[in-house]
Amino acid sequence: MNVRTLCLGILTFKEASGYEIKKMVEEDVFGHFIDASYGSIYPALTKMMAEGLVNVRAEEQAGKPDKKVYAITPFGRQELAAALLVDPAKDKFKSEFMFQIMLQEFLPKEHVAQIYQSQIEYLRDEIEKIRCCVGDHQVNHPSMSFVAGFGEASLGAGLKFLEDNRAQILGDETPSLTLVDGTLDHNKDQIEGQSKDQKNA
Amino acid sequence: MNVRTLCLGILTFKEASGYEIKKMVEEDVFGHFIDASYGSIYPALTKMMAEGLVNVRAEEQAGKPDKKVYAITPFGRQELAAALLVDPAKDKFKSEFMFQIMLQEFLPKEHVAQIYQSQIEYLRDEIEKIRCCVGDHQVNHPSMSFVAGFGEASLGAGLKFLEDNRAQILGDETPSLTLVDGTLDHNKDQIEGQSKDQKNA
DNA sequence: GTGAACATGTAACAAGTTACATGATTGA
DNA sequence: TCAATCATGTAACTTGTTACATGTTCAC
Known part of the structure; x- marks a missing residue:
């Protein structure tokens, strides 16, 4: 599945700009099983515009730069349905x-x-x-x-x-902190960690 | 993380040919969090050979074509350790x-x-x-x-x-088949499916 | 006045996949 | 003899990412 289909799918939920689509992919439920960058979203939107799968409306915003709000067209929905019909590729988990x-x-x-x-x-x-x-x-x-x-x-x-x-x-050198709760059933080492530096950006 | 590091990592467990590495990535525990194709494994191996990270030994096999068994060198281990030291990228789950x-x-x-x-x-x-x-x-x-x-x-x-x-x-139109077992706790619809066509290759 | 968030876009580049090309050997 | 598995390799191609380039408005 490509960025095109991804954008089309997101646009069925609501109209959005490229910027907003990227944010959704980062923060919304979407974020857990799809991925895309500006560098792929913007060109995809432009191309789909030319093909009539989406249409644009320039929206002026108070206190923010204008944005180009894209909406899916009936033809876009048709394309989406077709793209969705192919059997999904198997899940890919990379860690x-x-x-x-x-x-x-x-x-x-x-x-x-x-x-x-x-x-x-x-x-x-x-x-x-x-x-x-x-x-x-x-x-x-x-x-x-x-x-x-x-x-x-x-x-x-x-x-x-x-x-x-x-x-x-x-090993057993777990930070000496409080146990999460008292309901320990078998071999638990449940420890509530305290550090806050999240390094994987 | 790239295919190089991946191959190096696998070779620390045992010597292997490119073909075998690919099989491991497909079938072994590895398969759940990494991925690689022949088209990336073979060139990586060749390049690492030239750089002294691995060495090769041609192995004749009864009833099978010869294979090139690669082994990691001390220098390769050094490189691996260095590559491993960078903070891992966050997990990526695509579905x-x-x-x-x-x-x-x-x-x-x-x-x-x-x-x-x-x-x-x-x-x-x-x-x-x-x-x-x-x-x-x-x-x-x-x-x-x-x-x-x-x-x-x-x-x-x-x-x-x-x-x-x-x-x-x-919906509730679950195939009318036998329940898996009698130990139903709450709202289960556990049904044992019977079809066999696995389409996601 | 400076950094952060908002907003759009492109071009060079990286990385790996797919398909092709080749060939041995075994078993049905 | 034909498909399957084993085995290696390359080149064209996809796809998307990174970095760059630019500009607005707001809040501190």
């Missing part, structure tokens, strides 16, 4: 973090501890982001809330695994 | 399936039902693959089993979500 963990013996202990903590915080942030979407934003769309639920479930399980199995990688 | 679900209203019901079932089967296969790795293969490496555990946890949660929330997307 440099996991690669580093796999090769942790080549890394200084402190580095491993640091990326481990960063990963936990990153996952917490992502989950929080999804919850925000479901809360304040309009994820009224049933499909949207389904997708959000899926993301929360997957990321949540991953996070829990990292929290529970910390000792497996980091 | 065309989720994109299609989000836009399901543009798709025929049957298509949605079909990709939904395919996705469930795909996830089951992936989890099974991980379990096989842990079982027969040597995932003796503690880091390996950790990574496998993480994959199993994440994928398992995603699969469970799909199984439990089928009705949200597909």
Whole structure:
């Protein structure tokens, strides 16, 4: 699936400028399973404009530069439906973090501890982001809330695994802090971390 | 992270040919968080050979064509350690399936039902693959089993979500088949699918 | 008056994929 | 003999990213 289809899909939810599409891909529910940069979004929009898949309207904004608001046309919807009909490519999950963990013996202990903590915080942030979407934003769309639920479930399980199995990688030198709660069932090392430097930008 | 580092990392576990590296990336625990094709592996290996990061040994095989077995050199390990020291890029999860679900209203019901079932089967296969790795293969490496555990946890949660929330997307017209087991706790629609056509190659 | 957020766009570049090209060997 | 698996390699091509280039308005 290409940026074209991606933009077309987003535009079915609401009209948006290239800038706004990029923001959605970064922050909204979309962000968990798609990706795109300005360098691909703007040219795609321009080209689709020429092909009649979208139309533009210049919008003046008080206190902000003008923006070009794109909307999908009936022809665009047709194209989208066709593009959507091909069987989806299988999921692709890339994790440099996991690669580093796999090769942790080549890394200084402190580095491993640091990326481990960063990963936990990153996952917490992502989950929080999804919850925000479901809360304040309009994820009224049933499909949207389904997708959000899926993301929360997957990321949540991953996070829990990292929290529970910390000792497996980091040894028992867990930061001496308070336990999350009293309901420990088996071999838990649940520790609430405190650092705040999120290095993976 | 590039294919170079990927190959170097894999070669720390065992010597391998380009063909074997590709197979590992497809089938082993690696497969869940990295990706590479022949077209990138072979050139990377050749280049690293010239740079002294790996060395080769031609191995004759009974009943099979000869293969070029690559091994990492001390210099290669040095390079790997350096490459590993940079903070990992954040995880990237791409799912065309989720994109299609989000836009399901543009798709025929049957298509949605079909990709939904395919996705469930795909996830089951992936989890099974991980379990096989842990079982027969040597995932003796503690880091390996950790990574496998993480994959199993994440994928398992995603699969469970799909199984439990089928009705949200597909409605209640679940195929009339036998329930998986009797231990239903809350709102489960766990159905054992029977189709076998896995379309996402 | 300076940095941050808003806003659009392009061109050079990186990186890897696909398809092609080749060839051995085995088993149905 | 034909498909499948093993095995290596290259070149054209896609695709998208990064960095650059430019400009507005606001808040501190």
